[in-house]
Amino acid sequence: MQSEAGRRVLADAHGTFPHTADTIAGMATFTRARVERFTALAVGAGSIALGVHSLLTALGSTAEQPEWRTALMVLVFVPLAAMIIGCLVGRQVRLTAGVFAVAYPLALLAWPLAVAGTPTSPSDGPWIWLLLNVATVAAVLSFPLPLQLVWTVMVPVEYGIVRWAQFDFAPDAAAPVGLDVIYAIILGSVLLTLDRVYRAVATDVDEARAEAVASYAAAAAADAAEHERIAVAALMHDSVLAALIAAERAETPREQALAVAMAREALTRLANTEQDAGEGPDAPVSVNELIERLQRAAQEVGVDLLVQRSLADDAVTVPGRVGRALVLAATQAVANAVEHAASAGLAVTVDDGAESGGIRITVRDAGTGFDLGAVPDDRLGIRASIYARVAAVGGRARVSPTGEGTSVVLEWEPAS
Incomplete structure (x- = not known):
């Protein structure tokens, strides 16, 4: 009986908190799952804007050789489109983001071959530059923290080396390329830090809510048990004790039969205390x-x-x-x-x-x-x-x- 009462208490406690599809436990309104969903939506929306800008720039670019431009666009924009769709619908976010986070550095490695022999200015950022921080934030969605740190620093550094190599490591190209790398690392670090902070806050909130529900359930269960003990004590006093007194005083067969009936009724009421079931x-x-x-x-x-x-x-x-x-x-x-x-x-x-x-x-x-x-x-x-x-x-x-x-x-x- 007490286990059933405990389940009812937990159900009552559970019902005092809002329920959403993202909170499986049903106790939190600001959970890690919600933060991850919000982050994925934000990354998807930002990637749409940067992706469209980068795609239009790539279609009008003359810096790459035509055959290389087509291959690079397929390598970059197909995984990017898959990641955007995954972020918006909330399915396979880690997989699609991880694919793009890997595809982008591979495209960077091929960049010097694509632009070989094509003159350009260090101050004019290529279309692939626009997606640099999309790749770093994709690593945040997909990889564990150590790899997130690696991608946040190493992908911009890779871009800087590849971009500087495009100008044969000329000294006058070092400053504009270096600034691009520094800006990318700073922005990637900010995005990574915000994600970690929001996740930590959401986890703390979930833990606090779980502890609150557990405390409430324990207190409510103790209160219910106390009320139950009081009810049973009153029942024992009113019914069982009366039956025992009647049995002790019974002398005639009629009085003895009445005492037996009283005892039977008291036992039935005691047995049905938790269900309020009558005869x-x-x-x-x-x-x-x-x-x-x-x-x-x-x-x-x-x-x-x-x-x-x-x-x-x-x-x-x-x-x-x-x-x-x-x-x-x-x-x-x-x-x-x-x-x-x-x-x-x-x-x-x-x-x-x-x-x-x-x-x-x-x-x-x-x-x-x-x-x-x-x-x-x-x-x-x-x-x-x-x-x-x-x-x-x-x-x-x-x-x-x-x-x-x-x-x-x-x-x-x-x-x-």
Whole structure:
């Protein structure tokens, strides 16, 4: 019972925070995933602007030999287009960005061959220069931090060497080329730093929110447990104690029968504390209907249960209150097997009791078992929901945990 209450508390705590598609845990509104998505969108939008500018410049450029210009444009702009699409739709961002981050330095290596013998001015930046920081930020999207640092510094340096080599390392070309390299390194460093800062902040926010939810859930669970203990204490005082007093004072058969009825009602109320289930009608129900009820109840705890039947007479019926108690107790046993044994080896059988007209329900699992004597007194999942519930209708319950699994046997036989 307490595990179910704990799940309800966590669900209530979870519901106090906004939910978005990017927050799988559902607890954060400013998460690392959202930051990564925003970064990808920003890179995609910026790459569109720089890519269009670079493409128009490349189409009108005469600095490269025609065959080289076509090859370089394919090598650069096809991966760039794939990266832009990936960033905008949010799919395969790391892969497409990594491809462009690798393709761009390769295009730089081929640049001296493409412009060999073509005069140009060091102050006139070529179209490939416009995409320099797109390549460095693509590394930020795709690579781990060490490679991000390498790309932020080495790609601009590579551009500077290639560009300076285009002018045969002339001294007067060193200053404008060097400034381009410095600007590219500074801008790439700023972009890398901003990305790291935003990711760190988002991670801290996620952790703080997770801790807040955990603290809230713990406090709410403690409060719920306290209210539960108070309710059970009041029930014990009002019902069980009254039944014990009546039993102690009973002298005549009528008084003794009344004390037994009071005790049975107190046990039933104690067993149904967490469900507020009443006695309900006592019309007889068939064993087949009990099995159907048990299977429906098991579906509510996430199990498609197939109950094995071994009945000499399928027409056997039990009183309605007995059927409800057995179904609720068996459902609790199934829920315990799901929670503590992960449904391993879960099997439920229904067969005839030791006497004619009786019924026996057995719930088995192949979990690791537990120490029945070590169950805390405030855990009512076995004591109230199984033992007390079955005892309240004149039945017997037996829980047998072992190292190879747990067996719960519920038996009821009609009074002779």
